[in-house]
Amino acid sequence: MKMTRQPLILAVSLAAMLVLGACGKNNNESAAPSPSTAPPPAATAPASAPAPAPATTAPSAMNNGAPATVTVGSVELGSTVDANHKILASGTSFAPKDTIYASVDTSGNGNATLAAKWTYQDGQVVHEDSKTLNAMGPETTAFMISKPDGFPAGNYKVDISLDGNQVASKDFSVK
Numbered sequence: 001m002k003m004t005r006q007p008l009i010l011a012v013s014l015a016a017m018l019v020l021g022a023c024g025k026n027n028n029e030s031a032a033p034s035p036s037t038a039p040p041p042a043a044t045a046p047a048s049a050p051a052p053a054p055a056t057t058a059p060s061a062m063n064n065g066a067p068a069t070v071t072v073g074s075v076e077l078g079s080t081v082d083a084n085h086k087i088l089a090s091g092t093s094f095a096p097k098d099t100i101y102a103s104v105d106t107s108g109n110g111n112a113t114l115a116a117k118w119t120y121q122d123g124q125v126v127h128e129d130s131k132t133l134n135a136m137g138p139e140t141t142a143f144m145i146s147k148p149d150g151f152p153a154g155n156y157k158v159d160i161s162l163d164g165n166q167v168a169s170k171d172f173s174v175k
Contacts, residue, residue, distance in 0.1 A: 041157040047095065070112035070135045072167045073105035075160055085142035092172045096150030102143045103156045109136050112163050131140035 078087035079098045087103045094100050102116055115130035127145045143158070145151075151174045160168040 015163075035159045050093075068116075068134060070106050070108040070110055070162065071102075072114070072160060073107055073138075074160050075158075075168045075170050076103045077101065077158070077170050077172050078103065081142050085140040092170070094151075094172060094174050096153065096174055097148070098174075099144055099146040100172070102160065104141045104143070104160055104168070105138065106133065106135060106141065106162075111135075114141055115161045117159045117161070118143075118145050119157050119159070120152070124158065 076087040076090050077092060078090050078101055079094060080088045081101050081103060082088055085103055087101060104114060104116075106112075106114065106146055112133045112135065113130050114133055115128065117128045118126040120126055129143050131143075133139070133141065153174050154171050155171065157169060157171050159166050160170075
Protein backbone atom coordinates (compact mmCIF):
# COMPACT_ATOMS: atom_id res chain seq x y z
CA MET A 1 0.00 0.00 0.00
CA LYS A 2 2.84 2.33 0.59
CA MET A 3 3.82 1.91 -3.03
CA THR A 4 0.48 3.19 -4.31
CA ARG A 5 0.27 6.22 -2.05
CA GLN A 6 3.51 7.77 -3.20
CA PRO A 7 2.69 7.82 -6.94
CA LEU A 8 -0.80 9.04 -6.12
CA ILE A 9 0.55 11.97 -4.07
CA LEU A 10 2.99 12.83 -6.87
CA ALA A 11 0.23 12.71 -9.48
CA VAL A 12 -2.10 14.97 -7.42
CA SER A 13 0.76 17.42 -6.76
CA LEU A 14 1.64 17.57 -10.47
CA ALA A 15 -1.99 18.12 -11.44
CA ALA A 16 -2.32 20.92 -8.86
CA MET A 17 0.80 22.63 -10.20
CA LEU A 18 -0.50 22.45 -13.76
CA VAL A 19 -3.86 23.92 -12.75
CA LEU A 20 -2.26 26.71 -10.73
CA GLY A 21 0.19 27.49 -13.52
CA ALA A 22 -2.63 27.82 -16.02
CA CYS A 23 -4.62 30.22 -13.79
CA GLY A 24 -2.41 33.23 -14.59
CA LYS A 25 -2.44 32.78 -18.38
CA ASN A 26 -4.65 34.68 -20.78
CA ASN A 27 -6.62 32.61 -23.29
CA ASN A 28 -4.79 34.35 -26.16
CA GLU A 29 -1.38 33.34 -24.85
CA SER A 30 0.33 30.21 -26.05
CA ALA A 31 3.28 28.29 -24.73
CA ALA A 32 5.50 29.46 -27.59
CA PRO A 33 5.04 32.54 -29.74
CA SER A 34 4.05 31.87 -33.32
CA PRO A 35 6.46 33.03 -36.03
CA SER A 36 4.15 35.92 -37.00
CA THR A 37 3.84 37.17 -33.39
CA ALA A 38 6.80 39.01 -31.92
CA PRO A 39 7.52 38.47 -28.25
CA PRO A 40 6.42 41.34 -26.00
CA PRO A 41 9.12 43.95 -25.37
CA ALA A 42 11.02 43.71 -22.14
CA ALA A 43 9.82 46.05 -19.43
CA THR A 44 12.05 49.08 -18.97
CA ALA A 45 12.11 51.78 -16.35
CA PRO A 46 10.83 55.17 -17.52
CA ALA A 47 13.54 57.68 -18.43
CA SER A 48 12.49 59.97 -15.58
CA ALA A 49 9.85 59.84 -12.93
CA PRO A 50 7.14 62.51 -13.14
CA ALA A 51 7.76 65.51 -10.91
CA PRO A 52 5.47 65.89 -7.90
CA ALA A 53 2.91 68.68 -8.05
CA PRO A 54 3.95 71.91 -6.32
CA ALA A 55 2.56 72.44 -2.85
CA THR A 56 0.60 75.51 -3.94
CA THR A 57 -1.64 73.35 -6.10
CA ALA A 58 -1.85 70.18 -4.04
CA PRO A 59 -5.18 69.46 -2.37
CA SER A 60 -5.24 70.16 1.32
CA ALA A 61 -7.37 68.87 4.13
CA MET A 62 -7.57 72.43 5.49
CA ASN A 63 -9.45 73.71 2.42
CA ASN A 64 -11.62 70.68 1.63
CA GLY A 65 -9.65 69.47 -1.39
CA ALA A 66 -9.39 72.81 -3.22
CA PRO A 67 -5.96 73.85 -4.50
CA ALA A 68 -3.77 75.35 -1.80
CA THR A 69 -3.37 79.11 -2.23
CA VAL A 70 -1.93 82.07 -0.40
CA THR A 71 -3.55 85.48 -0.71
CA VAL A 72 -2.46 88.92 0.45
CA GLY A 73 -4.80 90.85 2.72
CA SER A 74 -3.73 94.23 4.06
CA VAL A 75 -0.42 96.08 3.88
CA GLU A 76 0.48 98.61 6.58
CA LEU A 77 3.46 100.94 6.92
CA GLY A 78 5.04 102.09 10.16
CA SER A 79 8.30 102.68 11.99
CA THR A 80 7.96 99.86 14.57
CA VAL A 81 6.61 96.30 14.60
CA ASP A 82 5.81 93.88 17.40
CA ALA A 83 7.07 90.30 17.78
CA ASN A 84 4.31 89.12 15.39
CA HIS A 85 5.48 91.54 12.64
CA LYS A 86 2.40 93.77 13.12
CA ILE A 87 2.79 97.56 12.80
CA LEU A 88 2.44 99.25 16.19
CA ALA A 89 1.70 102.76 14.85
CA SER A 90 0.62 103.02 11.23
CA GLY A 91 1.78 105.98 9.16
CA THR A 92 2.71 107.28 5.72
CA SER A 93 5.17 110.03 6.67
CA PHE A 94 8.60 109.23 8.12
CA ALA A 95 11.75 111.01 9.29
CA PRO A 96 14.92 110.50 7.20
CA LYS A 97 16.56 108.23 9.81
CA ASP A 98 13.48 106.13 10.59
CA THR A 99 13.41 102.40 9.93
CA ILE A 100 10.37 101.89 7.73
CA TYR A 101 8.42 98.62 7.88
CA ALA A 102 5.82 97.16 5.55
CA SER A 103 3.69 94.62 7.36
CA VAL A 104 1.88 92.23 4.98
CA ASP A 105 -1.00 90.05 6.15
CA THR A 106 -1.54 86.81 4.23
CA SER A 107 -4.04 83.98 4.51
CA GLY A 108 -4.45 80.53 3.05
CA ASN A 109 -1.97 77.70 2.93
CA GLY A 110 0.80 76.46 0.69
CA ASN A 111 4.16 77.72 -0.52
CA ALA A 112 4.52 81.18 -2.02
CA THR A 113 7.11 83.91 -2.51
CA LEU A 114 6.25 87.29 -1.08
CA ALA A 115 8.38 90.24 -2.22
CA ALA A 116 8.73 93.96 -1.50
CA LYS A 117 10.22 96.48 -3.91
CA TRP A 118 10.92 99.92 -2.40
CA THR A 119 11.34 102.81 -4.88
CA TYR A 120 12.11 106.53 -4.72
CA GLN A 121 9.97 109.14 -6.54
CA ASP A 122 12.17 109.01 -9.68
CA GLY A 123 11.70 105.23 -9.98
CA GLN A 124 15.11 104.39 -8.50
CA VAL A 125 15.00 101.11 -6.59
CA VAL A 126 15.95 101.68 -2.95
CA HIS A 127 15.76 98.03 -1.85
CA GLU A 128 14.24 94.70 -2.89
CA ASP A 129 13.59 91.73 -0.64
CA SER A 130 11.66 88.47 -0.89
CA LYS A 131 10.62 85.82 1.60
CA THR A 132 9.44 82.27 1.01
CA LEU A 133 6.24 81.41 2.83
CA ASN A 134 5.10 77.96 3.88
CA ALA A 135 1.73 79.19 5.05
CA MET A 136 -0.68 77.16 7.13
CA GLY A 137 -3.27 79.84 7.81
CA PRO A 138 -3.13 83.57 8.50
CA GLU A 139 0.29 85.09 9.09
CA THR A 140 2.07 88.43 8.91
CA THR A 141 5.39 89.09 7.18
CA ALA A 142 7.44 92.25 7.72
CA PHE A 143 9.81 93.92 5.25
CA MET A 144 11.98 96.86 6.22
CA ILE A 145 14.32 99.51 4.93
CA SER A 146 16.70 101.73 6.86
CA LYS A 147 19.55 104.08 6.08
CA PRO A 148 21.74 105.17 9.02
CA ASP A 149 22.73 108.45 7.33
CA GLY A 150 19.08 109.12 6.38
CA PHE A 151 16.82 108.80 3.35
CA PRO A 152 16.56 111.80 1.04
CA ALA A 153 13.33 113.76 1.47
CA GLY A 154 10.71 112.90 -1.12
CA ASN A 155 7.97 110.50 -2.13
CA TYR A 156 8.47 106.75 -2.02
CA LYS A 157 6.48 103.63 -2.80
CA VAL A 158 6.58 99.98 -1.80
CA ASP A 159 5.16 97.38 -4.20
CA ILE A 160 4.20 94.00 -2.77
CA SER A 161 4.15 90.98 -5.08
CA LEU A 162 3.07 87.40 -4.56
CA ASP A 163 4.76 84.79 -6.75
CA GLY A 164 5.93 87.52 -9.13
CA ASN A 165 2.54 89.26 -9.50
CA GLN A 166 2.05 92.70 -7.94
CA VAL A 167 -0.83 92.54 -5.46
CA ALA A 168 -0.52 95.75 -3.42
CA SER A 169 1.20 99.13 -3.36
CA LYS A 170 1.64 101.80 -0.67
CA ASP A 171 2.86 105.38 -1.11
CA PHE A 172 4.72 107.18 1.66
CA SER A 173 6.96 110.17 2.13
CA VAL A 174 10.16 111.06 3.95
CA LYS A 175 10.26 114.62 5.36
